[in-house]
Amino acid sequence: MAVHIPGLIAIIVFYLIILSIGLWAGRKARERGSNVENMMIAGRKFGLVVGSITLTATWIGGGAINGTAEGVVRYGLVWCQGPLGYALSMFIGGYFFVDKMRSQGYVTMLDPFSHKYGEKMGGLLFIPAVLGEIFWSGAILAALVSVFNTK
Structure with a gap:
């Protein structure tokens, strides 16, 4: 099996950048004396753009991307409903529940229950x-492995 060296280097650099940003953010948070709740919700100071990007990155991970690609290839575009479901659930959650949950100070989806x-x-x-x-x-880990197993 031949290894695509430029691709491998790109993936390693990408994950090193992610690790570096995480370590930098962790040090900054420790310097400011952040608690766990503040770390999870960023003091409720996410703007619309950062919040949307964060939510999308959380939900649409490698597993969803690989699954969507496989679904389209195997069954066609009509049968691949994941992205539509993600978008619809984000819209419904944002429109109907965000204000209520923020006003109550909830942090997780289990808090209202x-x-x-x-x-x-x-x-x-x-x-x-x-x-x-x-x-x-x-x-997500299986998707990461499939990236390395691509021929």
Whole structure:
């Protein structure tokens, strides 16, 4: 198997840049004495552009991109509904829920349920949420591996 050296170097440089930015941001946050909640939501000071880019980068990761490409190739453009679903869910969430959640000071999607149904229900709902995150992380890592296995 031949290794495409320029591509490998580009990927390594890309991940080194991401690591460097993360380390720099971590040091800045430590200097300012940021707490975990402030780190997660940036003091609720994201603008529309940064918030949109961050949300898109979070949702549309390598797993979604590879899955969309595979879906289009295998089944055609009509059957690839992921991007439409992402866009629709972002619009509905932003239009109907963001103001209410911000005004209540919620940080996660589980906070409203914990508030309404109690901490035990919030703890119970944490289980599918954490499983979803674990599987999502697995999909992203599988997408990363598929980048290196491309022939």
